[in-house]
Amino acid sequence: MKKEVKRNIGDDFEIDGDYGIFMKIVEDMEANAGILKPAINWGVEIKNHSGSDYFGGAEVGSYAEIKEAYNKKYSTMRKMMDPWIGCVGLQSITQEIIGDYADFIRLIDDLDLSPQYFDKSNKLTEKGRGLLNTDLGTIIDLNLINKFSGKENISIIEVGGGYGRLTEGFFEAIGGGKVKYLMLDSVPASLLYSCKYLRKKFPELKIGFYYDGDDLDFGVYDCYIMPTWHYTPADYKFDVCLNIQSMQEMAQHHVDYFLDLFDKSVASDGIVYLSNEKDYVFQGAWNYPNRWNLVLSIRTPRSWTRNSPTEIYSIEPRRDQYESAMRLTYEMQLIQYDKKISLNKENSAALEQMNSLREKNLSALERIESLESEGLSASNEIFRLKNEKTTALASASATIAQLQGRISSLEMGFGRRIERKLLSLLRGER
Secondary structure (H helix, E strand, O other): OOOOOOOOOOOOOOOEOOHHHHHHHHHHHHHHOHHHOOOHHHOOOEOOEOHHHHHOOOOOOOHHHHHHHHHHHOOEOHHHHHHHHHHHHOOEOOHHHHHHHHHHHHHHOOOOOHHHOEOOOOOEOOOHHHOEHHHHHHHHHHHHHHHHHOOOOEEEEEEOOOOOHHHHHHHHHOOHHHEEEEEEEOOHHHHHHHHHHHHHHOOOOOEEEHHHOOOOOOOOOOEEEEEHHHOOOOOOOEEEEEEEOOHHHOOHHHHHHHHHHHHHHEEEEEEEEEEOOOOOOOOOOOOOOOOOEEEEEEOOOOOOOOOOOEEEEEOOOOHHHHHHHHHHHHHHHHHHHHHHHHHHHHHHHHHHHHHHHHHHHHHHHHHHHHHHHHHHHHHHHHHHHHHHHHHHHHHHHHHHHHHHHHHHHHHHHHHHHHHHHHHHHHOOOO
């Protein structure tokens, strides 16, 4: 069967909540979570009280207030999608976005997922147009974890997995029979909807849920979901311990706790996979255990702040891991170099075009100045002709006036002569 990251945008996230289970989780958290209660930005808000006010236990508030908050923010899965993956993550992939991701994904794509979604010229396929932006991050995570874990059958523990984005990706791309997945979370809505979502997407898999009374047993379940405050690291060790973009929203004591939990949970030949913005909400110390060895630290196309590394740590690093990291780093440098050369060529072409336009503008300016000069000369000539016309008209008018005067004078003289002649005739003069 072809490996893929499936997406059915139509109704994937149209899931109603369950207020009874939600309150069961909230009450359990109030009683047992202690320091593992969510950070303020993830706490339930009751009217004007912040999450810390509510979960601090100073004043619980009425059930009417809790129900009001539930109906406003948590009553459907759709209402939680923005807090989990953001408005950009929910958008369908565009040709512009794939241009940012394609080269990097193709570089690490040992799972051979990318040809289904974009071709060698980075043009989106029909199936690619069905993905969301967040699915590109899933393809990156799947490939990097697969590349550096080196496990065909893989066990994973994830803290803060939201609705199960990456869990879904592993079951689709790797296969249910090859993956065992433990999801730990402190956010009530995440615990509720990850269970509902994954059971809807994978009815053929066994999805265990703490609040259904299920026991944590990977001999029974493919995936198990439980609150962080009820999990104690045991003898069972995981091939991969991971956290993606949720430690960045925690407090210092949360980050310290979960780094220690990963240290106690990772197998000796396993890896720890962390991808967080280190200049976002949490900007404290990352107190990595001394026995962890940094194998890879890179920015990926998903990084959206300056200090946003995806890091892979190994307890007993293998030579092939270091070789993969060095090769990947060098190939990324080659991509950056090629992009720089391409950009320089584009800049040179743009500069030549700009110079050509500037020359054309100068020529046009000179022509305008020439026409303006010609126009000035023409205006002067017109003015001269108008003056000459005016002078000629004035002279003609004067001549006509003189002629009219002479005619009048002649007419008067002629009239007088006729008048004298008539008088002479009347008098009998010859």
